[in-house]
Amino acid sequence: MNKAATQLSATLQLAMELIRRKSVSPVDAGCQAIIAKRLEACGFKTESMPFGDVDNLWACHGDGRPMLAFLGHTDVVPPGPEADWSSPPFEPVIRNGMLYGRGAADMKGSVAAMVTACERFVTDYPDHRGCVALLLTSDEEGPAVDGTVKVVDALTARGEHIDYCVVGEPSSLETLGDVVRIGRRGSLVGEIVVHGVQGHSAYPERALNPIHAFAPALNELCATEWDVGDEHFPPSICQFTNINAGTGAANVIPGQLRVTFNIRHGAVSTASAIQNRIRGILDKHGLKYDLNIQISGVPFITADGDLYEAVRDTMYQCLGVIPRRDTGGGTSDGRFVAPTGAQVIEVGPVNLSIHKVDEHVRVDDLDRIADVYHDLAKRLLVS
Numbered sequence: 001m002n003k004a005a006t007q008l009s010a011t012l013q014l015a016m017e018l019i020r021r022k023s024v025s026p027v028d029a030g031c032q033a034i035i036a037k038r039l040e041a042c043g044f045k046t047e048s049m050p051f052g053d054v055d056n057l058w059a060c061h062g063d064g065r066p067m068l069a070f071l072g073h074t075d076v077v078p079p080g081p082e083a084d085w086s087s088p089p090f091e092p093v094i095r096n097g098m099l100y101g102r103g104a105a106d107m108k109g110s111v112a113a114m115v116t117a118c119e120r121f122v123t124d125y126p127d128h129r130g131c132v133a134l135l136l137t138s139d140e141e142g143p144a145v146d147g148t149v150k151v152v153d154a155l156t157a158r159g160e161h162i163d164y165c166v167v168g169e170p171s172s173l174e175t176l177g178d179v180v181r182i183g184r185r186g187s188l189v190g191e192i193v194v195h196g197v198q199g200h201s202a203y204p205e206r207a208l209n210p211i212h213a214f215a216p217a218l219n220e221l222c223a224t225e226w227d228v229g230d231e232h233f234p235p236s237i238c239q240f241t242n243i244n245a246g247t248g249a250a251n252v253i254p255g256q257l258r259v260t261f262n263i264r265h266g267a268v269s270t271a272s273a274i275q276n277r278i279r280g281i282l283d284k285h286g287l288k289y290d291l292n293i294q295i296s297g298v299p300f301i302t303a304d305g306d307l308y309e310a311v312r313d314t315m316y317q318c319l320g321v322i323p324r325r326d327t328g329g330g331t332s333d334g335r336f337v338a339p340t341g342a343q344v345i346e347v348g349p350v351n352l353s354i355h356k357v358d359e360h361v362r363v364d365d366l367d368r369i370a371d372v373y374h375d376l377a378k379r380l381l382v383s
């Protein structure tokens with residue numbers, strides 16, 4: 001190892017090693033094996049839990065409760081055209097105090113910080129109470145079907161229960177620790193198929209045009225106020241994402257119209273309440289339709305409790321900030337852990353560049369976030 005490399009912190013070195021692995025979702029590219037080997041060396045029991053073509057890793061130290069689990073993912077989103085990057089996306093480079101590379105912020109940097117924090121924690125406190133664990137998947141950026149959700153199901157089936165879950169998703173907005181996510185909105189994806197009667201556009205009286213029939217309902221759905229939100233969640237929103245009808249001929253009234261939409265909702269409106277309101281509007285307009293709704297995440301919230309207090313006190317001590325509590329952004333794998341009754345909070349680096357060209361993370365932040373994870377484990381598992 002050359003002299004420059006020895007001056008890099010353990011967290012930074014591991015983050016760079018992970019970025020070098022081209023783990024575009026759902027590929028893990030050996031990231032979890034590197035991590036498992038390190039954690040085994042300091043006394044963790046590790047378990048590879050593959051489902052389908054997804055790699056998952058479960059590692060724990062100690063036993064019983066409370067169980068603190070760090071949750072992360074080793075997969076990344078595709079880099080897009082590599083020529084658009086200032087340096088190759090899978091070759092970690094440090095420029096001006098920033099580490100560049102795909103996954104630097106989302107979330108190989110925080111995965112590396114979790115690993116070094118766990119290593120330090122079990123070395124400093126080998127007899128801690130309960131269990132400190134790490135759950136990694138390679139299917140967070142993809143369909144998220146064979147990843148965290150399956151591992152959580154397997155753990156539940158064998159009676160293992162996560163009490164505190166710290167998700168390493170990049171939660172910070174501008175500076176490290178300015179925001180933590182204490183929950184996420186729910187997301188549901190729906191499709192409406194409106195049935196009409198196909199016919200000649202010159203003889204509309206002999207057809208039933210589903211575009212004309214649906215237009216007023218679409219207008220009403222777009223204008224609907226689903227709720228006004230609450231102290232933790234913004235108002236729920238509906239966005240139509242596709243609309244399609246037509247046979248390809250300009251003189252044919254189509255027989256069918258298809259639309260898809262996505263609703264992001266807080267805890268104020270449940271998925272079934274939203275579904276009932278959509279049906280109410282479609283029925284009111286006399287449509288003949290099929291409605292198919294898939295729930296891709298239920299809303300969750302950890303507004304207070306031991307975990308939030310530990311996060312707040314740790315961040316004040318390590319970073320000198322009291323983070324703003326937020327529920328913004330898309331969904332995260334926290335949605336699969338929260339329904340088991342676990343307290344779930346997302347604490348991670350700045351998210352300004354995630355999923356973008358030239359993704360980066362501040363080098364100093366990697367060690368600071370590792371300190372936060374280490375201190376959190378201490379607060380929760382050392383009495």
Ligand SMILES: [Zn+2]
Nearest residue numbers: 106107140169
């Ligand atoms: Zn992520």
